[in-house]
Amino acid sequence: MKTAATKILSARDVTKVYGNTHVLRGVDFDIAAGRVTALFGKNGAGTSTLLKILSGIEQPTTGHIELDGEPVRLRSPRDAAYRGISIIPQELNLFPNLSIQDNLFLAREICGGPWVIDRSSQRATSAAILHSLGEDLDPDRLVGDLSPARQQIIEIARALLQEARVLIMDEPTSALTPPEVEALFRAIGELTASGGAVVYVSHQPDRVLKIADDVVILRDGRLAATANARTVDIRWVVEQMVGPDREALFARLTQVIEAEPPPSQEESRAESRAEELLTLRGLSVAAPANPGHLAIDDLSLTVREGEIVGIYGLVDSGLTELLEALAGRIPSQSGDVLLSGVPLESASIRDRIDRGLLLVPRDRRRDGLIQTMSVGENLSLAGLDRFVRWLFVSRERELDAVDRMISDVTLRTDDAGAPVESLSGGDQQKVVIGRALLTDPLVLLLDEPSRGVDVGAKADIFQLLAARARHGLAVLFTTSDAEEALHIPDRLLVLARGVVTGDFRRGAITREELMSALDGVTVDRAEGGAN
Structure with a gap:
């Protein structure tokens, strides 16, 4: 001891x-x-x-x-x-445009002589430290080509090398x-x-x-x-x-986790009559770092008005690639995506936002926030066109909407002018979600929305989503947290290596079945239908 x-x-x-x-x-x-x-x-x-x-x-x-x-x-x-x-x-x-070894030895390069970097030694040392962390990666590979999980390993390796x-x-x-x-x-x-x-x-x-x-x-x-x-x-x-x-x-x-009891047959029939807001038909998405491999393979699903659908899987199972393809950040290889029945095949990211489809990204610092801006500026950024009157932004209307959203997402500050970088990770995540909600979306996509937040902020986030869903918002979120997967969504899909291996109503799956589906074993009790 x-x-x-x-x-x-x-x-x-x-x-x-x-x-x-x-x-x-x-x-x-x-x-x-x-x-x-x-x-x-x-x-x-x-x-x-x-x-x-x-x-x-x-x-x-x-x-x-x-x-x-x-x-x-x-x-x-x-x-x-x-x-x-x-x-x-x-x-x-990290610097995505540099190699693994360049990131590991940035500003502390191994020199083989005056003004000469000993890249051979750097490569060998990089490979050794990565191997000790369970990764056999090519040290000359670009960091930007790695998954978020492997980028985290590079950050850890850099610290250990020091x-x-x-x-x-x-x-x-x-x-x-x-x-x-x-x-x-x-x-x-x-x-x-x-x-x-x-x-x-x-x-x-x-x-x-x-x-x-x-x-x-x-x-x-x-x-x-x-x-x-x-x-x-x-x-x-x-x-x-x-x-x-x-x-x-x-x-x-307890209120969030237990949510509501599984729907009765009558409630299920009523839900089935709700409008299909998001429809996927045979969607396939290539892995950005390996175009020869499918991150998503022939996935079909629907998300209806007022429904919260969760997709559970490990970090590298295709969760992020799926949502980024739906948001227009990366191309899909085949299949159809429809919003309220209208195809989104050639729609840009801006077009999708205007039509009501918005993504809350996984990496809030890199993709979700502008750190040099205030809380209020970050909140209103995506929906500024809502406040335009006679070619000018109405500051009064903007500040009123921002103040309401600060209250709705329960930030620990009421100062819209506070630097967003001064907020905790949980509050920063709420700002990203609040900005998305200020655009009045039809469908909200969230990639690991509770990543890196505490239990209180997690409860706030899912209560907010549940409240918005009761007013018709359709929610599709990904998670690698088993408890969230089992208790939060109205319907849960399990994704293993890009393929759906289970589709369940809340309360209709055990932890053991969830783990079996995660291992790639198709659990033959699917409800709600992915198709």
């Missing part, structure tokens, strides 16, 4: 203020050598801000950082990395498959065994508690609790995250 170890990095009475918002309030936080510290906090608790301060991205408003017991100012991420502190951000920070004394991870497994998670956990074990320290932020306590030594909880910007990981369980973590409001949160979660 690991014992108390030397503190490497500490925060002392750290406060962070953005405008009128206090994100951190007098936080003390210690990171010890040879140990994994799990840091938990619900949406807006301040966990991401604390990580930014510990890694030199942000400066504390008051308080200070100590390294090896001595006060230090981390002026930038590069300064922090020089001192042995490396961060793997929740949203990836031989960091302190490795900070913000939701590092949100895009990873189970084998990739196991490989990451092995790498973490090797790092701590050699005396390194790991800070691990996650909204999945069940996963992190398996490897954590210490647990720290932030709540409303303050240190709420600390404990040895061996003495706590998931419920304790959630209770400490939520605090006095936990009963209300659990009630909302």
Whole structure:
């Protein structure tokens, strides 16, 4: 069993203020050598801000950082990395137009002589570190050609190559498959065994508690609790995250998860008469990185007015490719897509938005937000034409709509002028969803809408979608979370290697059948019909 170890990095009475918002309030936080510290906090608790301060991205408003017991100012991420502190951000920070090895060794190239990069050594070292993480990738392959899960592995490999004394991870497994998670956990074990320290932020306590030594909880910007990981369980973590409001949160979660009972025969017949808003017929989509392989193979489905349809699968099963093809971001190889019965074959992304089909992308930072804009500017961006009067945007109408949406999506700020980058990951996700809803879509596509958000924000998001569905919105979302798949959608499709292996009404599938369908075994009790 690991014992108390030397503190490497500490925060002392750290406060962070953005405008009128206090994100951190007098936080003390210690990171010890040879140990994994799990840091938990619900949406807006301040966990991401604390990580930014510990890694030199942000400066504390008051308080200070100590390294090896001595006060230090981390002026930038590069300064922090020089001192042995490396961060793997929740949203990836890679160069898609460069190769794997170029990303791994950027600004720290191996030189074989004056002005000469030893690419052979870089290639060998890249291959070795990737192999240790369970990936045998060509180091000369472009990062932009990799799946999001493999891009996450590259980000992790880059941090490990820096031989960091302190490795900070913000939701590092949100895009990873189970084998990739196991490989990451092995790498973490090797790092701590050699005396390194790991800070691990996650909204999945069940996963992190398996490897954590210490647990720290932030709540409303303050240190709420600390404990040895061996003495706590998931419920304790959630209770400490939520605090006095936990009963209300659990009630909302129950409402969302249990939703409504499965429909009766009469209700099913009424649903069948609802308008088909989205129709797919024999859709096939090539994998962008491998055009010879089909990411989606001959998929047919319908999504009706007021219906929430979920598609469950592993990260690389074609979920993202399907929604991006529907939104017009990548081409389909064959098949038909119809919106309210009208084909979308030649429609551009803008045309699809105008017709009422909109995508909330998987990577909110890269594809969903403009970080230099405010909350309000991000919310209104896609629907500005709604506020135009006599060739000018009516600021009054725009601000009124933005204020209503801030309330509808339950942001933790009422300041439309606040920088969107100052929000937590969960609130940023709500901004992306709110912007889509401001266009009054007929069909809303969401790629992993609860990725990287806490249980409270997850409840907010699915309650919002359920409320909009009751007013006629059709929702199609993807998920790799089994609990979401089993309990949230009215109808669930299981996707394995681009092929539908099950189609079920809510409440009509067990976890065992879900896993069988995920393994590619067609479960022969489909209801609702994919065709």
